[in-house]
Amino acid sequence: xxxxxxxxxxxxxxxxxxxxxxxxxxxxxxxxxxxxxxxxxxxxxxxxxxxxxxxxxxxxxxxxxxxxxxxxxxxxxxxxxxxxxxxxxxxxxxxxxxxxxxxxxxxxxxxxxxxxxxxxxxxxxxxxxxxxxxxxxxxxxxxxxxxxxxxxxxxxxxxxxxxxxxxxxxxxxxxxxxxxxxxxxxxxxxxxxxxxxxxxxxxxxxxxxxxxxxxxxxxxxxxxxxxxxxxxxxxxxxxxxxxxxxxxxxxxxxxxxxxxxxxxxxxxxxxxxxxxxxxxxxxxxxxxxxxxxxxxxxxxxxxxxxxxxxxxxxxxxxxxxxxxxxxxxxxxxxxxxxxxxxxxxxxxxxxxxxxxxxxxxxxxxxxxxxxxxxxxxxxxxxxxxxxxxxxxxxxxxxxxxxxxxxxxxxxxxxxxxxxxxxxxxxxxxxxxxxxx
Amino acid sequence: xxxxxxxxxxxxxxxxxxxxxxxxxxxxxxxxxxxxxxxxxxxxxxxxxxxxxxxxxxxxxxxxxxxxxxxxxxxxxxxxxxxxxxxxxxxxxxxxxxxxxxxxxxxxxxxxxxxxxxxxxxxxxxxxxxxxxxxxxxxxxxxxxxxxxxxxxxxxxxxxxxxxxxxxxxxxxxxxxxxxxxxxxxxxxxxxxxxxxxxxxxxxxxxxxxxxxxxxxxxxxxxxxxxxxxxxxxxxxxxxxxxxxxxxxxxxxxxxxxxxxxxxxxxxxxxxxxxxxxxxxxxxxxxxxxxxxxxxxxxxxxxxxxxxxxxxxxxxxxxxxxxxxxxxxxxxxxxxxxxxxxxxxxxxxxxxxxxxxxxxxxxxxxxxxxxxxxxxxxxxxxxxxxxxxxxxxxxxxxxxxxxxxxxxxxxxxxxxxxxxxxxxxxxxxxxxxxxx
Numbered sequence: 001x002x003x004x005x006x007x008x009x010x011x012x013x014x015x016x017x018x019x020x021x022x023x024x025x026x027x028x029x030x031x032x033x034x035x036x037x038x039x040x041x042x043x044x045x046x047x048x049x050x051x052x053x054x055x056x057x058x059x060x061x062x063x064x065x066x067x068x069x070x071x072x073x074x075x076x077x078x079x080x081x082x083x084x085x086x087x088x089x090x091x092x093x094x095x096x097x098x099x100x101x102x103x104x105x106x107x108x109x110x111x112x113x114x115x116x117x118x119x120x121x122x123x124x125x126x127x128x129x130x131x132x133x134x135x136x137x138x139x140x141x142x143x144x145x146x147x148x149x150x151x152x153x154x155x156x157x158x159x160x161x162x163x164x165x166x167x168x169x170x171x172x173x174x175x176x177x178x179x180x181x182x183x184x185x186x187x188x189x190x191x192x193x194x195x196x197x198x199x200x201x202x203x204x205x206x207x208x209x210x211x212x213x214x215x216x217x218x219x220x221x222x223x224x225x226x227x228x229x230x231x232x233x234x235x236x237x238x239x240x241x242x243x244x245x246x247x248x249x250x251x252x253x254x255x256x257x258x259x260x261x262x263x264x265x266x267x268x269x270x271x272x273x274x275x276x277x278x279x280x281x282x283x284x285x286x287x288x289x290x291x292x293x294x295x296x297x298x299x300x301x302x303x304x305x306x307x308x309x310x311x312x313x314x315x316x317x318x319x320x321x322x323x324x325x326x327x328x329x330x331x332x333x334x335x336x337x338x339x340x341x342x343x344x345x346x347x348x349x350x351x352x353x354x355x356x357x358x359x360x361x362x363x364x365x366x367x368x369x370x371x372x373x374x375x376x377x378x379x380x381x382x383x384x385x386x387x388x389x390x391x392x393x394x395x396x397x398x399x400x401x402x403x404x405x406x407x408x409x410x411x412x413x414x415x416x417x418x419x420x421x422x423x424x425x426x427x428x429x430x431x432x433x434x435x436x
Numbered sequence: 437x438x439x440x441x442x443x444x445x446x447x448x449x450x451x452x453x454x455x456x457x458x459x460x461x462x463x464x465x466x467x468x469x470x471x472x473x474x475x476x477x478x479x480x481x482x483x484x485x486x487x488x489x490x491x492x493x494x495x496x497x498x499x500x501x502x503x504x505x506x507x508x509x510x511x512x513x514x515x516x517x518x519x520x521x522x523x524x525x526x527x528x529x530x531x532x533x534x535x536x537x538x539x540x541x542x543x544x545x546x547x548x549x550x551x552x553x554x555x556x557x558x559x560x561x562x563x564x565x566x567x568x569x570x571x572x573x574x575x576x577x578x579x580x581x582x583x584x585x586x587x588x589x590x591x592x593x594x595x596x597x598x599x600x601x602x603x604x605x606x607x608x609x610x611x612x613x614x615x616x617x618x619x620x621x622x623x624x625x626x627x628x629x630x631x632x633x634x635x636x637x638x639x640x641x642x643x644x645x646x647x648x649x650x651x652x653x654x655x656x657x658x659x660x661x662x663x664x665x666x667x668x669x670x671x672x673x674x675x676x677x678x679x680x681x682x683x684x685x686x687x688x689x690x691x692x693x694x695x696x697x698x699x700x701x702x703x704x705x706x707x708x709x710x711x712x713x714x715x716x717x718x719x720x721x722x723x724x725x726x727x728x729x730x731x732x733x734x735x736x737x738x739x740x741x742x743x744x745x746x747x748x749x750x751x752x753x754x755x756x757x758x759x760x761x762x763x764x765x766x767x768x769x770x771x772x773x774x775x776x777x778x779x780x781x782x783x784x785x786x787x788x789x790x791x792x793x794x795x796x797x798x799x800x801x802x803x804x805x806x807x808x809x810x811x812x813x814x815x816x817x818x819x820x821x822x823x824x825x826x827x828x829x830x831x832x833x834x835x836x837x838x839x840x841x842x843x844x845x846x847x848x849x850x851x852x853x854x855x856x857x858x859x860x861x862x863x864x865x866x867x868x869x870x871x872x
Binding site: 017021022024025028029031032033034129134135136137140141145146148149151177215261273276277287289290291292293294295296297298301304305307308309310311312314315316319328329330333334335338340 | 453456460461464465466468469485570571572573576577580581582583584585586678683687709712713724725726727728730731733734735740741743744745746747748750751752755764765766768770771774776795860
């Protein structure tokens with residue numbers, strides 16, 4: 001059979017990885033797919049840039065539209081990132097009836113509905129395994145491997161940069177800013193780290209995971225988002241002392257009256273497998289009603305791990321090129337007419353346990369006042385620890401772990417605690433999940 | 437569209453789980469699959485046995501062939517276990533052009549070649565996700581999710597009973613026989629525990645994993661097999677002291693001149709995620725050349741976890757019922773004419789590091805003799821520890837960790853060590869893997 005001819009939009013880290021993997025494993029891949037897969041045309045920002053791959057035999061251009069429109073290109077791989085011009089290029093490919101493979105999480109999270117509508121209208125596939133958790137086949141696992149389950153919740157370490165920073169803070173007792181600067185030097189973090197450290201990137205990925213887990217529309221707009229930039233090394237150390245690790249998690253949870261969608265730093269018990277996922281690795285824990293908890297772990301970024309997911313998608317697309325569209329795996333796991341527009345609960349309605357850290361004047365009665373405020377708000381305390389005061393300061397740190405509570409109730413209790421004269425500054429609050 | 441009608445062979449734990457999951461999640465499953473899936477006919481050993489599921493609306497029989505032959509049955513689910521009569525029933529279903537879903541690891545490991553030949557000849561699918569690691573979608577992950585990779589090796593905790601026993605031995609300092617008896621009381625271990633504790637069950641699963649990872653035939657006959665029955669609590673404790681855990685692993689590794697296929701107790705560094713997979717849980721660590729290490733964790737057995745995999749297979753089968761057979765995922769990951777008959781290396785050619793425990797007379801020169809024998813065999817020592825002798829005995833335990841060595845070289849060095857007059861009894865040897 002004729003090889004499948006791929007057009008590549010973007011020839012940077014991931015694009016170079018795709019070219020390398022397709023060429024190095026050409027035989028292995030053809031043995032699986034039943035056809036050869038070759039890149040014949042690629043668009044790059046600059047033609048004279050240094051490359052990690054050999055482009056011999058690949059026609060190069062700076063115009064991605066030329067690649068999309070090339071009648072010899074059977075499948076388009078979009079690795080440009082960002083919403084535009086990626087959206088127009090993908091839309092054009094679909095209009096031409098060409099399947100698209102993309103690693104673009106922002107594009108799918110924000111414009112997925114429009115893209116899948118177009119794809120469905122033309123009976124063409126869009127594959128996006130590489131958009132979430134790099135090389136881990138998590139889309140396939142949830143969408144197909146757990147198809148018999150009602151998914152109750154999922155929680156993922158889905159931003160490698162953030163996890164690298166938190167791991168370094170814990171292992172070496174270093175400050176956030178210090179580790180961030182190193183991550184930027186190592187190339188793990190962008191010059192503008194906002195997307196990674198403020199949770200935007202994780203929110204894009206969580207949006208996609210929630211859609212395929214619950215059969216709901218892509219609701220990036222509704223994700224409650226909090227980053228790791230305000231986590232201090234003291235909190236990391238206190239958490240450790242109490243038997244917890246702080247991880248930046250994306251969490252989607254089914255509730256009776258809707259779903260919770262949120263990304264934020266989270267204390268989790270250190271005995272959980274996911275608490276031991278360190279450095280730039282990713283992992284997603286999924287709770288299905290039949291299977292129970294399952295976990296998927298691996299590299300969440302990088303040239304070849306991401307290329308691994310792109311090539312797996314290419315093999316899937318090749319296998320089903322001639323299959324009846326009605327018999328393919330639906331893009332968002334559930335049939336397009338079967339999406340359920342579940343309400344996303346506002347963050348005030350979210351329920352979690354809490355880690356609180358307060359600076360209290362070293363005087364009698366403070367703890368009594370604080371615990372009274374919590375009790376009045378119906379918040380149960382799991383543990384309370386008063387640390388030794390440093391020699392030269394008049395305040396002592398107090399750490400409180402609570403049981404589960406509505407976020408709005410916790411926020412108003414915190415406001416009352418902060419108003420106590422014996423409490424200095426703001427109360428630090430980090431959410432806590434048992435993940436069991 | 438008309439519902440897909442399932443015939444069930446076996447209505448025990450897993451069969452009951454399948455009925456329960458299909459009925460409880462009927463809506464969710466139909467939203468994914470695009471069609472309803474219902475069990476219409478089931479064969480059980482006894483019609484009056486107590487059941488974990490409601491069989492209302494299901495025609496029951498004691499004759500599985502009646503279910504297979506029922507013209508109203510579209511898909512056959514085989515949950516009888518063992519090679520016969522399962523093989524004849526599956527063969528008959530395929531002859532009738534009916535797709536088969538099975539959880540039967542022994543059947544696939546031993547008779548898979550014949551089954552897939554029949555299936556291929558008739559253009560019918562056989563799905564077997566539930567045969568390995570219960571509810572973890574590991575077949576799908578390797579066969580499809582990692583399709584871009586050359587798989588270098590994989591290592592799995594793929595027998596829950598064995599892992600439960602080793603976990604209890606470590607956590608509570610208990611003896612093997614003692615924990616086995618408890619596992620039997622709890623129903624985790626069969627009355628005849630041979631399949632679990634001697635590694636046969638793990639070898640069945642490893643056979644399947646190796647075939648789909650490497651694109652090689654099913655070679656159950658060639659798996660090197662060693663169980664956990666000779667692991668003592670002393671070894672578990674010494675391993676712990678040295679920073680290792682003992683896990684029963686199935687390992688498949690590509691070597692230049694063939695592949696290693698082996699199941700045996702293995703020391704692994706405690707920092708590895710897979711070293712922290714405890715109790716009856718399963719996990720498989722897969723090393724792909726592009727993606728690096730990925731790990732898949734979850735319940736490896738039980739009614740509903742196994743049912744989760746069976747139902748996922750049913751959804752896959754339903755989606756591709758009308759698809760051109762040439763465009764489906766090949767049964768063993770690689771196209772049937774593309775299997776590569778890789779030689780399986782004899783155990784003597786396998787290379788691992790070793791943990792050795794010897795009982796040495798408490799006298800000068802013993803260590804010198806032992807280390808001389810190892811040095812002469814070209815075996816490097818990573819660590820050597822002489823433990824305190826108990827008050828009333830004249831021998832002391834000596835623990836040696838070695839670097840990687842050919843198994844045949846290690847075995848002959850051990851024979852020479854055992855021949856030393858100052859060494860009492862047999863040398864305990866447990867293989868050790870860095871898994872990195």
